[in-house]
Amino acid sequence: MKKIVLALMAVVLVTACKEEKNANANVHITGNIKGLSQGKLYLQKLQDTVLVTLDSITINGDSKFESHVNLESPEMLYLFLDRGQTKSIDNSLPFFAEPGNIKIETTLERFFADAKITGSKNxxxxxxxxxxxxxxxxxxxxxxxxxxxxxxxxxxxxxxxxxxxxxxxxxxxxxxxxxxxxxxxxxxxxxxxxxxxxxxxxxxxxxxxxxxxxxxxxxxxxxxxxxxxxxxxxxxxxxx
Structure with a gap:
């Protein structure tokens, strides 16, 4: 019984942290990678010449994804696709993010080339x-x-x-x-x-x-x- 209570508390804590993170975010990113059933996405930005990860998203069955991040001002971000063992140079998608709602639609086959990004004037x-x-x-x-x-x-x-x-x-x-x-x-x-x-x-x-x-x-x-x-x-x- 004690283990069940602790597990429930952990779930509530994680949910609360996620809600707090979303509440502080000013950039809402939604997207769909047609053809992707499994993999991992990393939302990154360049900081002092090094790419740092802002968010990671696991894809398991559903090709749609969502992310909430907070930016002080508009800047270039990078959506990186980890294809697992499959090697491809078409794994990184740069986009100029800005506060508001941004939509990213692309395909697994041509991750960079097929990308359509809306919601950012920059x-x-x-x-x-x-x-x-x-x-x-x-x-x-x-x-x-x-x-x-x-x-x-x-x-x-x-x-x-x-x-x-x-x-x-x-x-x-x-x-x-x-x-x-x-x-x-x-x-x-x-x-x-x-x-x-x-x-x-x-x-x-x-x-x-x-x-x-x-x-x-x-x-x-x-x-x-x-x-x-x-x-x-x-x-x-x-x-x-």
């Missing part, structure tokens, strides 16, 4: 940016192929030509990203792109992005990080 903007940024990546891969081919039979003229193409591509990518960030400076995507895509751009461009941000964005996680990064860059440039 994520919508990230997808819009990534659609053109993918063209820059494709062009860069083509240049890398040319560079490798040229290394087999070195030709100084070809080497210079490839380097010039690369520098032009880099400038176009940097200018496009900076313009996109300034145009969407009322969203946390702006400082995120500045830090993740064009951190090496000239400081005045970063300054322009920072000055364009709204007060709310400036106080966000990425807004504060951008401010600190720019201050560090300026200090290093002064010492040179």
């Amino acid at each position: 994520h919508d903007l990230w997808l819009k940016f990534d659609s053109l940024n993918s063209k820059f990546r494709d062009q860069n891969l083509a240049l890398m192929a040319k560079r490798l081919k040229n290394e087999l039979k070195p030709n100084p003229t070809t080497t210079d030509s490839i380097e010039n193409e690369y520098q032009k591509l880099l400038k176009r990518k940097y200018r496009y990203t900076a313009h996109f960030a300034v145009s969407n400076a009322n969203k946390e995507i702006a400082p995120y792109l500045a830090l993740s895509e064009i951190a090496n751009i000239n400081t005045p461009y970063l300054d322009t992005i920072q000055k364009s941000m709204t007060p709310e964005v400036a106080k966000s996680k990425y807004g504060k990080m951008l401010k600190e990064y720019i201050a560090k860059r300026k200090a290093e440039e002064t010492q040179k």
